[in-house]
Amino acid sequence: RTQLRGDEVIVVSNREPYTHEVNDGELVVRRPASGLVTAVEPVMRACSGTWIAHGSGSGDRKAVDRHDRVALPPGQQDYLLRRIWLTPEQEQGYYYGFANEGLWPLCHVAHVRPVFREGDWEHYRAVNQLFADAVVAEARSEDPVVLVQDYHFALLPAMVRRRLPRATILTFWHIPWPNPESFGICPWRSEILEGMLGSTILGFHTRFHCKNFIETVDRYLEARIEHEHSTISFGGEQTLVEAYPISIEWPSPEAAREWPSPGQCRAEVFERLGIPHAHRVAVGVDRFDYTKGILERLNAVERMLEKYPEWRDRITFVQVAAPSRSALEEYRSFRERIERATERINARFGRPEAPVIRLLAQHHEHEEVNKLYRAADVCLVTSLHDGMNLVCKEFVAARDDERGVLILSRFAGAAREMPEALIVNPYHVEETADALQQALTMPPAEQRERMASLRSTVHEFNVYRWAGRMLTDAARLRLRQRVSERV
Ligand code: F6P
Numbered sequence: 001r002t003q004l005r006g007d008e009v010i011v012v013s014n015r016e017p018y019t020h021e022v023n024d025g026e027l028v029v030r031r032p033a034s035g036l037v038t039a040v041e042p043v044m045r046a047c048s049g050t051w052i053a054h055g056s057g058s059g060d061r062k063a064v065d066r067h068d069r070v071a072l073p074p075g076q077q078d079y080l081l082r083r084i085w086l087t088p089e090q091e092q093g094y095y096y097g098f099a100n101e102g103l104w105p106l107c108h109v110a111h112v113r114p115v116f117r118e119g120d121w122e123h124y125r126a127v128n129q130l131f132a133d134a135v136v137a138e139a140r141s142e143d144p145v146v147l148v149q150d151y152h153f154a155l156l157p158a159m160v161r162r163r164l165p166r167a168t169i170l171t172f173w174h175i176p177w178p179n180p181e182s183f184g185i186c187p188w189r190s191e192i193l194e195g196m197l198g199s200t201i202l203g204f205h206t207r208f209h210c211k212n213f214i215e216t217v218d219r220y221l222e223a224r225i226e227h228e229h230s231t232i233s234f235g236g237e238q239t240l241v242e243a244y245p246i247s248i249e250w251p252s253p254e255a256a257r258e259w260p261s262p263g264q265c266r267a268e269v270f271e272r273l274g275i276p277h278a279h280r281v282a283v284g285v286d287r288f289d290y291t292k293g294i295l296e297r298l299n300a301v302e303r304m305l306e307k308y309p310e311w312r313d314r315i316t317f318v319q320v321a322a323p324s325r326s327a328l329e330e331y332r333s334f335r336e337r338i339e340r341a342t343e344r345i346n347a348r349f350g351r352p353e354a355p356v357i358r359l360l361a362q363h364h365e366h367e368e369v370n371k372l373y374r375a376a377d378v379c380l381v382t383s384l385h386d387g388m389n390l391v392c393k394e395f396v397a398a399r400d401d402e403r404g405v406l407i408l409s410r411f412a413g414a415a416r417e418m419p420e421a422l423i424v425n426p427y428h429v430e431e432t433a434d435a436l437q438q439a440l441t442m443p444p445a446e447q448r449e450r451m452a453s454l455r456s457t458v459h460e461f462n463v464y465r466w467a468g469r470m471l472t473d474a475a476r477l478r479l480r481q482r483v484s485e486r487v
Contacts, residue, residue, distance in 0.1 A: 007478075008141050009049030012131055012156060013149035014095065016053035016083060017041045033287050033322035033363055035246070035390045036149055036174050042249040043467040048078045050138050052131060054095070054152075055083030084134055086127060093123025095152065096327055103151045106186055107175045108291045108385040112330060116187050125155060128195070132159035142166050145474060148199065150174045155191065158198030161237065166481070168474050171199040172244070175387045176413075177209040180219040189220055197223070197234045201473055203244040205388045205413040210241050240477070244470050245417060248393045250462040262401045265374040275316045276354050280440055282317045282378040285369055285391050287324035288361065290334045293382035293409060293426040294319065298341045298357060300382070300432035305349045305356065308437050312349055315440070317356060317380075318372060322363045335361070373398035378405050378439040382426035386412040392421065393458045402451040405439035407432065417457055420450040 015034045020027055031037060044051055086094070097120030106114040131153060135146055143166040148156055150173065157169045173196075183189060193216065196202060204210050210230065217223050223234040232239045260268070266281075275281065282301070286292040301317050321338070325331045338359065346355040364372075373379065379395040389412040396406065396418075408414060408421035415423055422435040 008139065008144040009044075009047045009147065010135055010138055010144050011040060011044055011049065011051040011147045011149065012053075012135060012153055013037075013040065013051070014054045014099070014152035016055060016081065017044070017051060018081070019056065030363070031366065033324070035388065038248060038390050038394075039246045039463050039466065040147070040149060042463055045078050046464070050080045050082055052082045052084060052134050052138065054091075055085045056091075082134065082138060084130060086130075090123050090127050090130075092327075093117075093120040094127035096325065098124035099152045100325055100328060101330070102186070103154070104175070104291075106183065107151065107178055109176075109178060109182065110291045110384045112290055114185070121188055128153055128155040129159060132156045132163070135160050136163045139164060139167070143168065143478070145170065145471075145478075148172070155195035156198075158195045161198035168201075168478050169199045170201045170203065170470055170474055171196060172203040172246075172470070173209070173213075173387075174205075174246070176385055177204055177212045177216070179212050180216040183212075183216045184220065189216075193217055193221055194234070197221075197232060197237065197239050199239050200477055201240045201242060201470060203242055203470055205243065205245050206416060207243045209387070209413075210243050214241055240473065242470075242473065244466050245413065245461065246388045246390070246466050247458060247461055247463045248390055248397060249464070250459050251397055256400055259370065259374065259398075259400075262374045262399075262403070265371040269318075269372055269375040273316070273318065273358055274353070275358075276313075279314055279316045279354075280311075280377045281375060282315065282380055282436065282439075283320070283372050283376040284317070284380045284382075285320045285364075285372070285394075286322070288321045288326075288331060288335050288338070289324055290330065291384055291386065293384045294321065294338055295334075295341055296384070296426040296429065296432065297380050297382045298338070298345060299429045300380075300426075300436060301356065302345045302348070303429050303433035304436045305345075307433055311437075311440065313351070313354065315356065316354070316358060318358045318360065318376075320360045320364050320369065320372065323361065369394070370398050373404075374401075376404055378407060378436065380407045380432075380436075381409060381412060381414075382407070382424065382432060383409045383412045384426060386414075388413040390414075392418060396451065396454045396458050399451055399455070402448040402455070403444065404451065405442050405447055406450075406454065407435050407439055417461065418454055420453045 015032055015037055017037050019030045101115040105112040145168045148171040157171050160169055214225055217232055218225055223232050225232050230241050284297055305312055342357045342359045345357050350356040373395045381389055381392045383389055392406055392408050392414050406421040408418055408423055409426045410423050424432045424435045426432055
């Protein structure tokens with residue numbers, strides 16, 4: 001907050017921080033499953049300002065939102081939420097089409113072929129313009145701080161820059177950035193890069209993604225790159241390209257005091273899911289997305305039961321999978337494959353009253369997920385490729401008893417910060433199965449040692465540190481701009 005004293009802050013993201021739905025005349029408020037929302041929302045609560053997002057929560061737009069401005073739940077009225085409503089065609093082309101069938105598989109090396117359609121691109125461009133217009137309309141000053149979130153808005157920074165040349169535009173790319181060859185297959189690669197270079201600061205999770213981006217610009221644009229300062233000059237503007245590893249809001253001691261004890265959480269979860277008392281519990285929490293390695297994880301559980309028969313009828317694996325982008329065939333068929341694998345493994349190793357895999361294919365509120373984390377012996381995060389991944393950080397934050405073991409994919413950005421986890425290659429089923437065996441047999445003292453170290457990292461490098469570093473850099477550049485204007 002101090003870095004932005006007196007400055008106007010505008011956030012732009014596709015996903016809204018809250019959905020408001022009217023059910024039987026009652027307003028129901030929900031937080032969507034989104035790493036971006038988990039990270040940016042606490043920052044916005046601290047900064048205040050305006051958040052512009054795509055309104056997706058309710059079919060009944062009029063009942064929810066008469067003025068395009070929606071109040072947040074009680075006690076959370078620190079910022080304004082301005083929703084942009086899209087037509088079904090725009091949503092199809094911009095969100096499902098170009099963003100999620102094009103850019104999403106393009107940037108995640110997950111072996112799903114990106115699809116690029118001219119029509120999707122047109123919608124993507126038009127929706128970026130719509131949001132850029134909203135930023136200009138919402139801005140009360142000529143130099144607001146605009147926080148642009150993610151791959152849905154690659155063109156928006158340059159669009160805003162043209163109309164508000166003195167704005168400080170911070171763009172954060174929440175997903176990986178691939179190497180120049182991979183990115184080069186995008187038919188509109190130059191337009192995307194030029195759009196992003198309208199930013200004052202361009203943030204990625206890791207140095208590796210920054211390096212890939214700089215090399216991509218070097219390959220496809222006539223730009224000046226200063227490697228020493230990590231800056232790119234293009235079209236008279238300079239962009240700082242930096243790594244800012246995203247994180248979570250560390251729970252306050254007051255909030256943590258209210259949590260039920262791990263024993264109570266365990267009793268509640270076992271009771272609700274009908275898990276036999278003698279079982280150990282492993283959990284996975286994801287959106288239903290082919291990048292998350294859910295299938296590889298199930299195969300690893302199956303292999304573990306083949307290889308270490310002593311765990312048969314002694315372990316339950318609970319997979320929470322929030323439905324995601326289900327309008328896309330790739331996502332629907334992925335879900336079917338997971339369901340088939342679940343049935344196969346349960347038929348092989350489970351009993352009807354005690355299945356090995358419990359697939360909970362619905363959205364869960366944070367409080368329920370937190371109980372599951374506190375009840376679990378092991379948490380599995382096996383993304384095939386992930387910008388950062390915040391589930392592993394949430395698991396660690398939930399374990400104030402310093403127990404539980406984290407198994408973490410080496411292909412999640414978080415692996416670089418969390419080496420005390422059991423790091424695995426999720427494509428290597430044998431290795432993940434062995435890690436599961438190691439986790440289940442890890443002595444309490446070792447669990448404590450690893451968990452204490454992980455907790456101190458996540459506590460220190462929390463989401464305010466992420467935002468603080470970016471905003472400090474922004475404040476420095478703003479000051480420099482003001483001084484140079486005076487000269
Ligand atoms: O962090 C990547 C991301 O795509 C966010 O942009 C998004 O909010 C989240 O994952 C969930 O995806 P979606 O908003 O498409 O449901």
